[in-house]
Amino acid sequence: MLWKLQPIQIPPEVIFYIGPLPVTNALLGTWISIFFLLLFFILGTRRRDLIPSGMQNAVEWIIEYLLNLTESVAGKVKARKFFPLVATFFIFILFCNLLDIFPGVDTIGTVNLEAVRLSHLRPPTTIFLLGEYSDKLTPWVRPGTSDLNLTLAMALVSVIVTQVFGFMALGPKQQLGKYFNFKALRHGFQGPIEFFVGLIELVTEISRILSFSFRLFGNIFAGSAVLAVFAWLLPFVSDAIFIPLEIFVGFVQALIFALLTLVFLEIGTTSHEVEEDEMTEKEALEKYRETEAEKETVAAR
């Protein structure tokens, strides 16, 4: 057999230590993504011409597109507050995801001598690991988002920032009242139900940490697993199909993470008092009717 299937494993592998701290291949991948990100934006914003060209044009296009997207969800005023976080999420996750399709990621590394010894082989003598040796590799670089630690950290940041913005926009009393609605208990029959709904809200907030982290991790990890499996099953041909697919998935997942953060920020900073909204709606309807009546009278004349 010319080559074997790469072992697909969920935890990242430790490749070296800095003092007592282990550095895994996913962490190294994250650092490489950060390096490319800094390089791209420093080169793009080095000369800030009034009429942009080249890299600056690309950077400005990205930022403008993201700002428009943010404004379409959160409105002009709030968008300025949310934009830095949401845009950073999108661009950072996009760079991490796209690392997946670079040549050498997941395929360049050190020989796993432990695995070689366990399968009773002699240490390899060539640079390219072929045949029996082809699955005895510890890759140096792995895309950062294919490690649950990074996605969980980002999901925690997303949920905690949502809470912080909620406290800032609504004040501690109203924000905590969303989850522990003691005021509703005085309402008589409906009171306990409203109190229970508040507790449900708290559970959905917490379960969002899971959904954010597992969706991103699952998609990117599965993507690199698909690339590995199809590189083994149908080499050269399959890459033409699956690498474009991975680019698309990486883009969509980055966008979904950022947009969902934005949507929940928007929900979290909007007052939960339903009566207010209904009043404004009624008023708007009355105004609309008045203007319509005026138009009719004008038309009648």
Place this chain on the structure above:
Amino acid sequence: MNKKPPPSVWESLALAGQLGFTIAIPLALGAILGNYLDGITHQNTLFLLLGLLLGLIIGIYGAYRLFARLF
């Protein structure tokens, strides 16, 4: 009366992606919690069913909250 313009394609896609998780995760958490409570109280499936019911209620409410903003 529609106060907001309809969401963009990407926002709709993001919300659709979140819908499944919003329903499934509370259900799974409820089932795990119910199963654990069944284990320590030596019930047959009482807490499992209660946990599933609670998870379902939370999931449906979460899905409602996710899309209520748009209407």
